[in-house]
Amino acid sequence: MNIAIFGGTGRTGSEIVRHALQDGHAVKALVRRLNSVKPQKGLTLVQGDARDAGAVERLIAGADAVISALSTDTTTTLTEATTAMIAGMKLHGVSRIVTIGTAGILESRTEPGKLRYQSSESHRKSTFAAEEHQRACEMLRASPLEWTVVCPTYLPDGEAVGSYRIERDYLPIDGQQISTGDTAAFAYAELLEQEHIGYRVGIAY
Numbered sequence: 766m767n768i769a770i771f772g773g774t775g776r777t778g779s780e781i782v783r784h785a786l787q788d789g790h791a792v793k794a795l796v797r798r799l800n801s802v803k804p805q806k807g808l809t810l811v812q813g814d815a816r817d818a819g820a821v822e823r824l825i826a827g828a829d830a831v832i833s834a835l836s837t838d839t840t841t842t843l844t845e846a847t848t849a850m851i852a853g854m855k856l857h858g859v860s861r862i863v864t865i866g867t868a869g870i871l872e873s874r875t876e877p878g879k880l881r882y883q884s885s886e887s888h889r890k891s892t893f894a895a896e897e898h899q900r901a902c903e904m905l906r907a908s909p910l911e912w913t914v915v916c917p918t919y920l921p922d923g924e925a926v927g928s929y930r931i932e933r934d935y936l937p938i939d940g941q942q943i944s945t946g947d948t949a950a951f952a953y954a955e956l957l958e959q960e961h962i963g964y965r966v967g968i969a970y
Contacts, residue, residue, distance in 0.1 A: 767791045768956070769828035769859075771815050771835050771846065774802055776922060777865055778834030780949030782808065795824045815846035818853070825853040830861040832956050834949075837894035847901040851908050860911045863956045865948065868918040868936045869895035870902055871967045881936065902965065913955050914965045917948045925950040933964045940969025 768785050772778040773794035785792045786807045793809045796802055802810055813820025815835060825831060831854060837843050847864075854862065869882030869889065876884040882895035889895065898914075905912040918936055923944030929951065930937040951968055955961060 766829045766957075767793070767827055769793045769795075769824045769831045771795055771821075771824070771831070771833040771850070772865070773834065775834055775836060776945045777920070777949045777952070780925075780946055781832060781834060781953050784949065784953040793824055793828065795820060816842055816849065818849045821846070821849040822853040822856060825850070825857050825859055828857070828859050830863075830956055831859060832952065833862065833864040834952070835865075837897045839893065841897065843897045844900045844904070847904050851904060851910065854910060855908075860909075861956065861959065862905070862910050863913045863915060863952050864901070864905070865952060866898045866902060866914040866916045866965065867895055868916045868940075868967055868969070870899045870914070871916050871936050871965055872934050874935065874938075906963075911959070911962045913959075913961045913963075915948065915952045915955065916965050916967050917943045918967070918969045919943070920945055920948060923947075929968055929970055932967045933961060934967070936967035937969045940967065943969045 768790050773782045791807055795811050799810050799812050811824045871881050873879045873881050873884035881887050882892050902914050918940050919942040923946050925946035929947045
């Protein structure tokens, strides 16, 4: 499989790249600086910005599927990139995309009709990142793409141990954290197995 990845140099994205290369897939990763990533067999680097529609289209050309582990910052990078991804995927006839979101955009158990970041379940001081993830998710939902948004809760660095729980549209009950390793392992598996198309998937220990 030819996989296009955004955010492939980050904590979770780099683990996804490792899984894909280990399994013999061809991976194309968008990077701002070509010398920021060590050359590896099966890995093609495309220089550019995720907000640049031209760079995004170059990355997606020839791909069978897309995965995004882009994080949020204090700008609208995520939503701008999502707009470009959707357009690029439509242009090149690619339908499958898995993205990494946040548990904040899952449904609230305590306040039906609200998302977790909008409810008392959240202890966020700032909601900007969650709002960006929500807008990106809404863009995917409105598109014709076969999307899945993986929504980890507190995300410390750590290896995959495999003993995580998942739930569609909700965070598993009493879920407190999930490692970057297990988040990457699940997102990569979901890209291939396509068991949760059209859903946000909460993941936690």
